[in-house]
Amino acid sequence: MNRIFEIVGGVLGLAVILAVIGWVCFRALKRSEDPGKNVFKLLFSIVLVTGEFFFIRSFVKHLGGGMTADFGTAFLMTGSIVACAIALSVVWTPQISALLSNPLTNAFDGGNEPPEPKPLYSIAQTRRKQGKFLEAVVEIRKQLASFPNDFEGVMLLAGIQAEDLKDLPGAEITLNHFCGQPDAPPKQVAAAMNYLADWQLKLAQDADSARAALEKITTRFPDTELALLAAQRIAHLGGAEKILLAAHDRQSMAMPEGVKNIGLLESSEHLRPAEIDPAKLAADYVKHLERHPLDTEVREKLAIIYADNYQRLDLATGELEQLIEEPNQPSKRVAHWLNLLADLQIRHGADYDTVRGTLEKIVERFPDLAVAEMARTRLGRLKLELKGHQATPDVKLGVYEQNIGLKYGSPRRL
Numbered sequence: 001m002n003r004i005f006e007i008v009g010g011v012l013g014l015a016v017i018l019a020v021i022g023w024v025c026f027r028a029l030k031r032s033e034d035p036g037k038n039v040f041k042l043l044f045s046i047v048l049v050t051g052e053f054f055f056i057r058s059f060v061k062h063l064g065g066g067m068t069a070d071f072g073t074a075f076l077m078t079g080s081i082v083a084c085a086i087a088l089s090v091v092w093t094p095q096i097s098a099l100l101s102n103p104l105t106n107a108f109d110g111g112n113e114p115p116e117p118k119p120l121y122s123i124a125q126t127r128r129k130q131g132k133f134l135e136a137v138v139e140i141r142k143q144l145a146s147f148p149n150d151f152e153g154v155m156l157l158a159g160i161q162a163e164d165l166k167d168l169p170g171a172e173i174t175l176n177h178f179c180g181q182p183d184a185p186p187k188q189v190a191a192a193m194n195y196l197a198d199w200q201l202k203l204a205q206d207a208d209s210a211r212a213a214l215e216k217i218t219t220r221f222p223d224t225e226l227a228l229l230a231a232q233r234i235a236h237l238g239g240a241e242k243i244l245l246a247a248h249d250r251q252s253m254a255m256p257e258g259v260k261n262i263g264l265l266e267s268s269e270h271l272r273p274a275e276i277d278p279a280k281l282a283a284d285y286v287k288h289l290e291r292h293p294l295d296t297e298v299r300e301k302l303a304i305i306y307a308d309n310y311q312r313l314d315l316a317t318g319e320l321e322q323l324i325e326e327p328n329q330p331s332k333r334v335a336h337w338l339n340l341l342a343d344l345q346i347r348h349g350a351d352y353d354t355v356r357g358t359l360e361k362i363v364e365r366f367p368d369l370a371v372a373e374m375a376r377t378r379l380g381r382l383k384l385e386l387k388g389h390q391a392t393p394d395v396k397l398g399v400y401e402q403n404i405g406l407k408y409g410s411p412r413r414l
Contacts, residue, residue, distance in 0.1 A: 017049060041091050052084040119143035119150050133164045151188045154178045155195065162199045172196060179216070190217050190226045197233070207237050225328045228294060235292035278309040296323055300337070307344040316344055324361075335371035338362050342378075346389050356382060 056077060089096075121143060127136035140157045144150060154174060162171035175192045178184060194217075197210040214237075217230035285302040289295060299319050307316035320341045324334055342358045359382070362375035378385070 119147045119153055133160055186221055193217050231294040235295035278305050313348045331366050335362050
């Protein structure tokens with residue numbers, strides 16, 4: 001029975017040793033630049049360790065059977081172990097040192113990890129610069145076959161189709177196919193639809209198609225910042241269309257004759273351009289907001305007209321608060337509107353506590369952003385700012401003799 005235990009123990013010990021050596025050798029072989037050489041090292045190490053194991057085991061067996069251990073036997077056993085260790089160290093020192101130093105060196109050179117595969121569009125871009133647009137399309141499609149959802153490749157392909165091949169429907173199909181993917185990133189989808197809207201306006205002068213492209217953003221990502229930006233752009237499509245059509249179909253314009261001898265006129269007041277009626281401007285803004293309630297730019301202008309032209313700070317506050325409370329607005333825009341509300345309150349006589357409460361909202365909403373620090377700075381000098389906008393009382397001056405410097409014989413003062 002003891003013999004069986006000895007055999008089993010020896011086999012298990014050998015298995016453990018071989019497993020450890022095999023694991024280290026396998027990692028070295030996997031990362032090696034010369035696998036053939038490392039296979040030879042592995043086989044050599046296995047033979048060497050196995051032979052050493054049985055060599056030492058034979059001495060231990062004799063000692064267990066009653067053989068007396070003398071100096072020669074101990075020296076022979078120790079020497080064989082040292083020789084085996086030296087041989088293994090010579091064989092595996094490069095791999096072991098690399099294994100120990102790799103965690104440090106990998107932080108600087110990236111290690112032996114293969115680079116992440118990425119599409120290459122340099123050939124396609126070169127073909128495009130050479131005017132070989134169809135060849136560029138072929139090269140892009142080769143890359144997209146391996147990376148079908150690569151945004152850079154999709155936009156490059158759509159750009160060549162729309163701008164170079166004048167195939168706007170083809171570009172629209174390309175972008176719609178990309179945006180139709182359920183896992184397409186929202187920002188990339190919004191960028192693609194904005195590019196499509198640009199091409200619809202610039203190349204086809206088609207505001208309706210541009211509006212349809214932007215409405216896809218508001219439909220797919222409702223109640224988000226992307227939807228707000230798209231709605232803002234939709235609200236101003238009419239003006240963009242007029243500008244593009246005017247640039248495309250230029251008409252001759254008769255210029256009126258200039259005023260002659262303008263320097264000899266007694267007054268030039270009649271030459272000033274007529275100022276825009278704020279009442280008409282406010283009415284136009286109100287009508288515009290009925291159609292496009294998310295147009296933040298026009299609502300902000302309407303609030304300024306209410307405050308500065310009609311002295312209705314309450315109406316201006318209502319418009320700005322509507323902007324401030326609109327969800328998903330960028331923090332910088334909200335801080336801008338709160339600062340604008342504070343400006344209007346200061347200009348139109350609000351007290352210190354009211355203005356301070358407005359500025360403190362910036363600190364409460366965005367305590368960790370730069371806009372909060374700017375608001376704290378403004379709160380520190382708020383009293384001086386309010387004092388600077390207070391009306392200066394009129395000072396009544398005395399009546400002095402006119403033209404005293406032109407008179408002769410003025411009394412000389414000492």
